[in-house]
Amino acid sequence: MSVRPPTFVKFRDVQAELERSGAAIFRDADGVESLVIRNPYAISYIHSYAEDTPFFLGLTEGRLRGSKCRKPKCGFVYATPRSHCMVCGAPTEWIDLPTRGRVHSFTTCHFGSEAFLKETPYNLAMVEFDGVGSLLLVRLKDCVESDLYVGMPVEARFDPNPKYSITDVWFVPARPSH
Amino acid sequence: MVAGGVTKFAKAHPAMDFRLMVKRAYDYALKDVPNLTSDRIDGSRISYFSDHFTRQLKAASMVQDYLGLNPKGSVRIEWGGATGGECFQAAYEAVASGRMDVCLAAGFETMSRVATWKGNEFIALASDTNFDFPLGGFYTGYYALMVVRHIYEYLRLRKFADVKDEREAQRLAIAEGSRIMAKVSVKNHLNALHNPYAQYPKRLTVDDVLHSEMISYPLTREQICTMSDGAAVAVLCTEERAKELTDRPVRITGVGCGTDTMRLADRPFGSVPLLPHERARDYEDLPYPGIHSFRAGRSAGIEAYRMAGITKPAEELDFIELHDAYASSEIQTYEDLGLCKYGEGYDFVERGDPFLKEIDYGFPTPKAGAIPVNPSGGLIACGHPVGATGLMQGVFAFWQLQGTIPKHFRDPALQLDRPRRGAIHSHAGTGSSVTVSVLERGFR
Numbered sequence: 001m002s003v004r005p006p007t008f009v010k011f012r013d014v015q016a017e018l019e020r021s022g023a024a025i026f027r028d029a030d031g032v033e034s035l036v037i038r039n040p041y042a043i044s045y046i047h048s049y050a051e052d053t054p055f056f057l058g059l060t061e062g063r064l065r066g067s068k069c070r071k072p073k074c075g076f077v078y079a080t081p082r083s084h085c086m087v088c089g090a091p092t093e094w095i096d097l098p099t100r101g102r103v104h105s106f107t108t109c110h111f112g113s114e115a116f117l118k119e120t121p122y123n124l125a126m127v128e129f130d131g132v133g134s135l136l137l138v139r140l141k142d143c144v145e146s147d148l149y150v151g152m153p154v155e156a157r158f159d160p161n162p163k164y165s166i167t168d169v170w171f172v173p174a175r176p177s178h
Numbered sequence: 179m180v181a182g183g184v185t186k187f188a189k190a191h192p193a194m195d196f197r198l199m200v201k202r203a204y205d206y207a208l209k210d211v212p213n214l215t216s217d218r219i220d221g222s223r224i225s226y227f228s229d230h231f232t233r234q235l236k237a238a239s240m241v242q243d244y245l246g247l248n249p250k251g252s253v254r255i256e257w258g259g260a261t262g263g264e265c266f267q268a269a270y271e272a273v274a275s276g277r278m279d280v281c282l283a284a285g286f287e288t289m290s291r292v293a294t295w296k297g298n299e300f301i302a303l304a305s306d307t308n309f310d311f312p313l314g315g316f317y318t319g320y321y322a323l324m325v326v327r328h329i330y331e332y333l334r335l336r337k338f339a340d341v342k343d344e345r346e347a348q349r350l351a352i353a354e355g356s357r358i359m360a361k362v363s364v365k366n367h368l369n370a371l372h373n374p375y376a377q378y379p380k381r382l383t384v385d386d387v388l389h390s391e392m393i394s395y396p397l398t399r400e401q402i403c404t405m406s407d408g409a410a411v412a413v414l415c416t417e418e419r420a421k422e423l424t425d426r427p428v429r430i431t432g433v434g435c436g437t438d439t440m441r442l443a444d445r446p447f448g449s450v451p452l453l454p455h456e457r458a459r460d461y462e463d464l465p466y467p468g469i470h471s472f473r474a475g476r477s478a479g480i481e482a483y484r485m486a487g488i489t490k491p492a493e494e495l496d497f498i499e500l501h502d503a504y505a506s507s508e509i510q511t512y513e514d515l516g517l518c519k520y521g522e523g524y525d526f527v528e529r530g531d532p533f534l535k536e537i538d539y540g541f542p543t544p545k546a547g548a549i550p551v552n553p554s555g556g557l558i559a560c561g562h563p564v565g566a567t568g569l570m571q572g573v574f575a576f577w578q579l580q581g582t583i584p585k586h587f588r589d590p591a592l593q594l595d596r597p598r599r600g601a602i603h604s605h606a607g608t609g610s611s612v613t614v615s616v617l618e619r620g621f622r
Contacts (some may be wrong), residue, residue, distance in 0.1 A: 011190045015293070026192045028306055032194045041233060052308050080443040087446075105469055107322035108395040113299035113315035115554040124319050126327075126469060127442060135469070137323075141315055145395055148242070149345045150330045165312045 005035070044073055049164075051083040054094055059168040062158040064099055066132060067092035077135040079129055097129055097136075099156040101176055103129040106152075108145040121145070127154060127171060142172040179427045179617065180413050180420050181214060182573030183207035187377040187561035196226070196237060197244035199409035200284050204245055207411050211471035213423045214413065216287040220278035221251035225265035225285035226565035227258065229599030230300040232288060241284060249500045251278075258304050259503065261285065262410070262568025263613035267433045269414045270615070279416050281574075286409035287563035304607045306441050316502070318402055320442060320608050322394040325506035328470040329355035329396075332521040358398045358524045359505040360387035361399050361541065363558055365533055366502060370555025372591035375570070377406055379560035383540055387505075401505035401601020406561030410569035412576065417620075425621060426580045431599075432486030432616035436477025440610050442469045451476055453516040454489040460519055472507070472609030475514035479614050482601070483516075486616040491516045492549055493533075495616075496597035497578060499571035501605035508532075511603060515614070517549055536591065553578070553592050568604030568613065575600045579619045 005023040008014045017024035018038040026034045049056050058065040069092050070075040076087050077095065085092055104126040110178035112120055123140040124149070140154065152175035162168045183206030185191070185199045194202070208214055222245075224238035234240065238254035238504045249310055257264040262285045269283035289297050302315035310320075333351035341347035361384060370376035370617070382400060390400040420427035439445055447465035452458065467473035479491070488494045498515065502508035509523040520528040526532065530543025532551035554560060554574040577582060577583050583593035605611065 011192060014192070023534065028193050030193075032193045035326060036192055047307070049308060058310075069251050076445070080441055082444070086439065086444065103324045105327040107319050107326060109314050109316055109319040110323075110392050110394065111295065111298075111316065112319070114293065114295040115299055116314045116316065117295055119314070122314060124313060126323055133447070134445075137310055137313060137441070137443050139464070149348050150326070150334070151344065166309050166313055 007033070046124055052081060055081050056164055056168070059158060060162040060164070063095040064156050064169060065094050066097040068095045077132045078125070078134045079127070079132045097132065101127040101129040101136075101154055101171070103140070103148065103150055103152040103154055105150060106140065106148040123148060125171060133147065139167065139170040141170050142171070147173070179430060179572070179576050180415055180423045181211045182410070182412045182576045183210070184375050184410045184566075184570050184573050185408050186375050187406045187563055189377065189404070189565075189568070190404065191288070191407040192290070194284045194499055196232060196288050199407065200241045200286050200514055201244055202412065203409045203411045204282070204284065206446070208412055211413070211423050214280075216246060218254070218284050219247065219250070219280050219413070221272065221283040222247055222284060223255055223265050223268040223272060225255040225261045225283070225288055225569070227256060227261045228287070228300055228564070230303070231297070234293065241286070245284075247282070257603060257611050258606030259564055260500065260568060260604040260606040260611045260613050261565045262570065263602065263615065264435070264568065264611075266412060266572045266602070266615055267435065267567070267606075267613055269412065270430050270433055273414050273416055279419050281414050283414060284411040284413060285565035285569045287565045288407050289405035290407050294405055310441060312609035316394065317607060318394040318397055321504045321506055322397050323442065324469050324510070324608065325355065325359075325504070326352070326396070328510055331468075331470050333524065336521065347357065354394050355524065356388060357384060358527050359401055359509065360384040361527050361539070362502070362505040362508050363387045364539055366510065366556040366558040367400070367554050368537060368539055369534060369553055369592060370559030371551055372589045373555050373560065373587055374589070375481055376555045376559050377404065378559050379555065380559075385479070397504060397506065401558070403503045403557040403562040406563040408561060408563035408570070409565045410566040410573055412569050412572045420620065426582070427616045427620040428576050428579045429620035430615060431618050432482035432484070432488070432614075433440070433605055434478040434481030434483070434485070434614045435611070436481070437611045438467070438474040438609055442608055443471055445473070447543060450520065451480060453480060453483065453491065455516065456519065464520060465607060471510055471520065472514045472605065474609045474612040475603065475605065475614070477509055478603070478612045479515045482616050483613040488616065492518065495549060495599055495601050497550045497553055497575075497594055497600045498603060499552055499554060499556070499575050499600070500603035501567070502558050503551055503562060503605070505558065507605065508551065508556070511605070512551070515601070515603065517551070534592070545570040550594060553594065568602065571602040571604065572615070572617075575602050575617050579617055
């Protein structure tokens with residue numbers, strides 16, 4: 001008695017069969033047969049934010065923290081914090097960033113990694129702040145693709161139920177200031 | 179360089195694992211140079227990008243093993259999207275340093291092993307996992323951010339400078355940029371119709387490209403390369419060995435490599451590192467690189483051109499195979515590599531400089547043939563099995579310079595008229611590392 005998995009000539013049908021039964025045979029145009037099986041692979045990493053920790057803890061308090069080079073002659077200010085200055089190598093100190101900025105660039109993602117497909121479409125924006133030398137990449141909410149433009153004023157919002165992720169902060173179109 | 183081989187790039191090669199793919203490309207290369215037998219190869223440099231895709235660590239050792247090259251020396255090379263280009267240069271260095279007389283550069287990727295969007299996730303793990311990945315984990319999104327700013331700098335602020343309404347001006351600029359990017363996609367897909375190794379050769383119109391599915395605004399599906407399975411090899415050796423092995427060797431006269439910050443957010447706003455034909459006053463008001471240009475590509479170009487003695491790249495190179503993972507990054511790369519000045523990339527396409535003279539693209543290309551870019555079809559049409567891609571460019575450039583495209587492609591259409599010098603350009607995520615290598619015909 002021989003037990004053979006079902007045979008397919010379209011590779012995408014093989015994938016469907018793997019989901020179902022875990023094994024399939026793919027036969028190509030030359031008649032060559034390949035046995036294909038399914039190999040699940042899941043893992044939980046212990047991811048430490050290490051020197052970036054104060055930024056992520058800051059988000060849980062509704063604070064947006066950047067960093068500033070401690071060397072007076074340099075003094076580079078980072079929106080995305082770095083614990084050491086990329087210009088001169090000196091240590092940096094934590095600073096509070098403005099919670100209002102402008103869109104430096106934007107996109108709307110209609111697809112994404114598998115982990116984020118269910119969140120599509122979502123907007124990404126690089127945000128620039130007055131007096132700050134680098135940018136911050138964030139999600140931009142409460143607006144759609146056609147609303148977005150370079151220079152758009154935006155302001156930060158914080159997740160009241162933090163997930164300890166960069167997604168604990170997002171930006172929305174800024175209310176007019178008076 | 180004395181020999182090369184490529185497996186046809188495909189969505190999936192379920193009947194070949196990575197070892198067999200490399201073996202096929204390797205056998206092809208050796209068959210092309212009868213005097214080159216495996217006992218004359220001193221060692222190898224083997225590249226693949228992601229252990230996640232193979233789910234087999236030390237896959238490079240398995241290739242070395244399968245090819246029967248044990249116990250010779252070998253090192254695995256990984257450098258993101260530039261993995262293949264880096265492997266090419268690692269093999270060059272193994273020979274140039276005197277360590278080997280003949281070195282095999284071999285690369286592969288098997289991306290079909292997971293679903294496309296899982297594959298995007300694996301690739302996006304090459305972005306910062308603290309600050310970037312959790313926002314969407316999507317490289318197309320990152321490149322879209324870059325081209326939106328590129329369009330802002332060079333179309334909004336220049337071509338549409340007179341439009342008063344800011345949002346209208348930006349809308350017009352993005353529509354214009356998208357239309358021109360679509361021409362790049364048409365070019366590469368159409369060139370690939372004559373390349374039997376290409377994954378997605380096809381005849382498209384600008385409208386087809388613009389109306390294909392929106393992936394990440396403003397980039398549509400046809401402006402983006404795909405996941406592929408494939409392998410490529412290049413055999414590099416000393417000048418002395420080359421003369422023994424073939425009467426059509428190709429000389430590697432320049433290698434360059436550059437890097438930039440992993441996070442787009444950290445890219446500085448400084449001044450442009452100049453190529454010999456540029457002046458500081460060309461870019462007085464240009465904050466550089468920001469997120470609109472690839473400083474690593476510029477650095478790699480400067481180093482490679484200096485070594486090769488190139489001072490006017492657009493005039494002194496006969497063609498370039500460059501890393502067009504996105505139609506946008508092809509245009510950005512024209513500028514990084516000095517084929518035109520920063521800000522002139524869109525006009526460069528409109529004039530037709532990077533197109534082939536003999537092919538009808540369905541729109542005017544008055545200066546076609548000035549400097550063909552991606553005559554093979556590039557990544558957009560050939561596919562992008564990451565660890566193989568930079569080597570594939572090396573092989574296509576090698577065949578161009580040898581004049582053997584008609585033989586290897588079984589179609590003469592893409593063979594340029596006796597090219598003397600070409601360049602290959604390999605690029606990793608958002609331009610975090612880039613290599614440029616210059617190749618020249620090594621025979622009369």
